Amino acid sequence: MERFVGIPYVPHGRSYDGADCWGILFLYFRDVRGIEIPTYSAEMRDVEFRRREIARLVAAEKGQHWFEVEAPAPGDGVLMRVGRDESHVGIFLGGGRMLHSEGPHPSQIERMSDMRWRDRITGFFRYSPC
Template sequence: MQKFVGIPYVPHGREYTGADCWGILFLYYRDVLGMPVPAYSAEMDTREFKHGSIAPLVAEEREKHWHLVDAPQLGDCVLMRAGRHDSHVGVFLGQGRMLHSEGPHPSVIDRIGDMRWRNRISGFYRLNECSHS
């Protein structure tokens, strides 16, 4: 798990040399779970980096490829609000922890129950089986 901690925050990044929150999820799913998820780097480049402009893309991805779960398991997506919009993601690691990157800070493992996060969590989502076959 240590290779995912400390990755520099780079907007729209999808590499170990730099990644945003979706980039961390992208790398984890590709390299740990062996499940491809869309990179969305090209589409993200066309949007202004504002939570409101990212929110429709998050909603579209959630509706197409993910389903809400009550009890998260290792690797599930943690969807969080930034202001009024669902626009931040992390990877659930179990034991109340998540891996994520929120600019301008490098990727970290945080406790979901920490004051900073507990009121921002919109839900836990699992990739649909048909999405990665």
């Protein structure tokens, strides 16, 4: 996971030169799991990165390709609330840790039990291409 730590935060970014939270998830699934998930970069640019619109994209993915799980496994998505909206994602690493990117900070690994995150996590999701 070291290659995903320290990637600069760039809104709508989908590369190692810069990525937002979905960009980190996109890179992980593409480069580690060999799965192409939607980038949503154009959609996010169109809505000028409004969190409510991002939350709608996340909601659209739920139940289509992402299914909620009670007990996460490494590589599952972590969904978090920002304000009232579920609009932030990370990658569950196991051991109570997650990888994510939230501007203006570069991508990093944090404990989900940290005060900043523990009350914001709303669920864990597993990807299925079917």
